[in-house]
Amino acid sequence: MIPEGVKTPLVIVISGPGGAGKGTIARKLCEKDPTITVSRSWTTRAPRTDDKNDSYFFVNDYEFNEHKDNGGFIEWNEFLGFMYGTPMPDQDDEKDLILEIDVSGGRQICQKLPQAILVFIDVEDSELRRRLAGRGDKQSEIDKRLLEAERERKEAKELNYQIVLNDDLTKATKEIYEIICRARL
Numbered sequence: 593m594i595p596e597g598v599k600t601p602l603v604i605v606i607s608g609p610g611g612a613g614k615g616t617i618a619r620k621l622c623e624k625d626p627t628i629t630v631s632r633s634w635t636t637r638a639p640r641t642d643d644k645n646d647s648y649f650f651v652n653d654y655e656f657n658e659h660k661d662n663g664g665f666i667e668w669n670e671f672l673g674f675m676y677g678t679p680m681p682d683q684d685d686e687k688d689l690i691l692e693i694d695v696s697g698g699r700q701i702c703q704k705l706p707q708a709i710l711v712f713i714d715v716e717d718s719e720l721r722r723r724l725a726g727r728g729d730k731q732s733e734i735d736k737r738l739l740e741a742e743r744e745r746k747e748a749k750e751l752n753y754q755i756v757l758n759d760d761l762t763k764a765t766k767e768i769y770e771i772i773c774r775a776r777l
Contacts, residue, residue, distance in 0.1 A: 602688040602775055603681070603705050604628075605698045606768070607748060608713035609741035611723035613758045615647065617713060618690050620765045621772070628772070629687040634659065637674035642727045667693060667700035672736055688772065695747040702751060709775050711768055712753035714745065719759070 606614050618630045634649045636656050651659075656675045660668055668677035671694055678691050678701075691701060691708075701708050715723070717738060724734045748755065754771055758764040 601686055602772065603701065603708040604688060604690045604772060604775075605701050605708050605710045606690055606692050606713060607695045607698050607710070607744065607753065608758075609715065609720055609744060610737045611720050611727065611729075612713045612715045613723075613761060613764065614692050614713050615644070616761065617758065617765050617768060618692050619644075620761070621690065621769055624765070624769060625772075627687050628690060629685070630690045630692060631678050631681065633691075633693065634665070634677045634679065635674055636676075640727065666704060667691075667697040669694060669696045669700075671696075672733075672740070688776075695744045695751065695753070698753070699747070699751060709771060710748075710751060710753040711771060712745070712748040712755045713758050713764065713768075714755055715758050717741070 606618055608614050622628050622630060632646060632649060634651055634656055636651060636653050639648075639650055653675065656677065659665065660675075660677060664679060665677035666680050668675065670676075676693070676697070678693055678697065681689055691697070693701070695712070698710055702710070720738065720741060721734055724737055729737070756764050756767050756771075
């Protein structure tokens with residue numbers, strides 16, 4: 593039991609369709625508030641041209657499964673043929689932690705950390721299609737991601753995610769930061 597008055601770091605799950613702006617918003621939140629950090633997930637997919645150097649730990653299937661089998665992930669999932677996993681949080685870190693993960697991963701976090709804050713970043717399908725094409729996704733990949741976006745939206749509603757429309761990056765970032773500030777109270 594945590595003694596009354598002791599602040600524990602928040603866990604903020606940020607989910608949403610690929611291309612919704614999750615990574616950009618997470619980076620902006622960290623720039624705005626140095627007491628927020630982003631967990632760096634592992635993945636078995638190859639880096640894309642738009643991935644930042646610190647976006648993921650890119651690993652092969654063997655490395656991923658070995659880490660998973662040794663209890664190294666707080667959540668993991670398969671998405672469009674690739675594995676993604678969030679490493680166990682550092683118990684000594686006092687910063688609020690953003691987990692940029694899909695809704696299925698968010699479900700796993702809810703079961704382990706019911707106090708986690710769930711935020712779903714969404715965008716209209718036409719804009720999502722434009723963003724995915726702009727980052728170089730193939731048409732078949734875009735179609736799969738749009739179908740997956742619809743599934744994730746339904747699951748996010750079931751899990752009571754707070755939904756933020758990212759039709760304006762500054763406005764969406766501000767709205768999510770206000771959600772974090774309210775949770776800190």
